[in-house]
Amino acid sequence: MHVFYDEDGGFKVATVKEAQAASFMIEDVRGKRSKIKAANVLLKFERPDPASLLSEAETLAADIDVDFLWEVCGADEFGFEDIAAEYFGAGPTPQQQAAALIRIAQAPMYFYKKGRGRYKAAPEENVKAALAGVERKKREAEQMAAWQAELEAGNLPEAFRAGLKRLIHRPDKNGLEYKALAAAADAQQTSVLRLLERVGAIADVEQYFLDGFELEYFPKGRDGVTDAAITAPDDLPVADVEAFSIDDVTTTEIDDAFSIKQLANGNWEVGIHIAAPVLGIPPGSPLDAQVFERLSTVYFPGDKITMLPDSAVNIFTLETGSARPAVSMYVEINPGFDVVAHRSIVERVPIAANLRHDQIETHFNEDTAGKDGGDYPYKRELNFLWQLANAMEARRGRAEDPNAPVRLDYSFYVDKLADGTKKVRILPRKRGSPMDKLVAEMMIFVNSTWGMDLHKAEIAAIYRVQGQGRVRMTTQFGPHVGLGVECYAWSSSPLRRAVDFVNQTQIVAMIGGTTPRFAKNDAELFGAIGAFDTAYAAYGEFQDKLERYWCLRYLEQEQLTELSATLIKENLVRIDGLPLVMRVPGLPELPAGSTVKLQRLAIDFLELTVECRLATM
Missing domain, CATH: 2.40.50 (OB fold (Dihydrolipoamide Acetyltransferase, E2P))
Structure with a gap:
């Protein structure tokens, strides 16, 4: 006796050597013996021999019209023997029965398996849908093959261009385009990225990096809120000062400015004026939401993505020729450069000048600071502030060691030429130059002093605390060991950093005696800290990446x-x-x-x- 049986979804034939109630010992056509369950046997036959039966059954199955087979099987569940009799006529041979079963098993779209050797015809609508799916997959396979051929020939398919940015950086790996890319890359033994580069999909590497960054961190686009109605308060007192700022030539978000007046008692009053966007951005407004979504301005060579839109920056930046809203700290300084007192006020500050590094540093530098010499704009004020900065640095215990190795910072300038190409300039700047020290010390002072004021007033704030070498953001008051101050709360860059924006909100409430927006243990405050840390690190990493790119471009540019x-x-x-x-x-x-x-x-x-x-x- 021979058997036709099912093993792991496939059909096989063998000769029975020993039969038991629940199993058979069999020998296949190659002479190999094994044991199978009796329940797996679908057909028993005496003739022909197993090899001939399987060969004839497969030949017959290939000629069976599956559509006709589906039509004659009816709507009820059936056994393969029954459908073989319907198709081939009464008394079908073992070969015909096996052929019917093979063909049914080959057409799962037409027949649903209900048990071993038993099936049911699929509904007509299901068959049509399945056939349409097969046709669609066929067309997709043909399309992918055509795209793959184009890619391997070194051409970018036209269909890829519309969604190229997302295909490169955030592809749908189940999409046809990516599957074609992956197949072409495998065929050419390269990576998808290198293949895209080879076919011209990455024409501008700088743009490639920028596109990836924007898709990850600015998926709604870099423009942000553009239609917000922004107004600056016009009922603030106007300060009796002529303030000036000190910034790089590319700076548009001018957060800080300074003023100096001599007092009747012989002391000096130094004004540190910080732009006040919180006065025109209501809590819960779309622009307020953008502050907490973007968290910081992103800087990179040749461009930036600002935290606030130009419409807000243009109103609150401390631009020359206007009186801008500001939170001012006035510090009384005696002739020995000691701090006698300080006070804070919300006001409008007339900005007399925006000094730029490239214009002033040729006159005010480490060779000329504090010395007599040629005249230049704001010479008296700059030298006074530089002397004050040295005194403040010494009081913090961080006076510069004259024998310390020179440390350099670098400024990147990317110029677009007439032919559309770009040229990079990388200019070194000695760290701790008089102009940098002047600004840095004033900012350290105002940030630490306002932080202390908020602490004493028991108003929540975000502090930068350093201990054991680690700097962290926290709502808990604590020292910043690296700076040598009792506390440090970023407050001096509210146009550019959400943390400063938050702290300025609290400072304005403190000055005005109103209820602060953020209470201690405020969940929104803790959320802002975590989000800011993550975003600030990512933005810094992107800046480092673009600076490295332009360093390599500089090597090539300068040959x-x-x-x-x-x-x-x-x-x-x-x-x-x-x-x-x-x-x-x-x-x-x-x-x-x-x-x-x-x-x-x-x-x-x-x-x-x-x-x-x-x-x-």
Whole structure:
């Protein structure tokens, strides 16, 4: 006796060697013996031999018209033997019965399995839908194959262009376009990203980085709120000062300005004036929501994404020629540069000048600060504030060591040329220059003083606390060890940082004696801290990425193939004159600080790497 049986969804034949009630010992056509359950046997037969039956059944099955088979089976559940009799006629042979079962099993769209050897015809609408799905998948497969062929030929399919940004950065991996990309990349033994680069989908690497960043952090677009009705209060007292700001030439969000007046008692009154956007942005408004959504302005070479829209910045920035709303701290200073007293007020501050680094630093620098010499705008005020800054720095216990190594910061300027190309300028700035120190010390003072004032008034605030080397944001009052102050609460950049915006809201309430917006243990306050930390880190990482990109572009632009570098440790070096750190494999063991000469070999802008080798030492 032979059997036709089901094993793991497939049909097989064998000869029975030993039969038991619940199982059979069988031998297949190759002579291999095994044991099967009797319940798996679908058909028993004596002739023909197993191999012939299976071969004939498969041949017959290939000729069966499955549509006709579906039509004759009726609406009720049936066994394969029954449908074989309907299709082939009464008394079907074992080959015919096996053929009917094979063909039914091959057409799951037409027949639903109800048990071993038993089926039911699918409803007509289901069959039509399934067939349409098969046809659709066929068309999709043909389309993917056509796209894959284009990609492998080095061409970007036209259909990819409309959604290219999302396809590159946030693809639907179940979409046809991505499947075609992945298949083409596999065929060419490369990555999807490299294939996209090869077919011209990434024409501008800078834009590639920017697109990815915006999709991740600004999915609604970088413009933000553009139709908010923003007005500045016009009933504030006007300060009797002529304030001036100090900023880089590219700065448009001018948060801070200074003024100086001599008092009748011989002391000086220094005004530190901070732009006050909270006075024109009501809590719960769309613009307020944007502050807590964006959390900070994003800076990167050649561009920025501002926390507030231009319509708000233009009203509250401390621009020359107007009296702008500000939260001012007036500090009384004696001739020894000691702080005698301070007071805070909300007012409008006349801005007499916006001083720019590139205009002033040629006159006011480490060689000229505090010394007689040629005249220049705001010479008296700048020198006074510089002397005050030195005194404040010393009181914090952070006076600069004249023997300390020179540390440089770098400013990036990306100029668009007439032909549409871009040229980068990377200019070094000595950290701690008189102009930088002047501004930094005034901001440290105002942030720490307002933080202390809020603490004493028992008004909630967000502090930056440092202990054991770690800086963290918290609502708990505490020292900032690195700065040498009892507390530090960012409040001086409310146009650019949500934390400063929050603290300014609290300061305005403190000055006016009104109920603060945020209470202690306010869930919104804790949420803002967590969100800000995450966003600020991501924004900083993006800025670092773009600065690295422009460093590599600078190497190419200036055709620098021979580079001088300083060894940091092991094979990690910093390229002299640039904020560019990289690893150079194969460097000999040298002490940190050693100078090495490198030969530039290749630059990979997508990966932001540069391949170098040791030239000479």
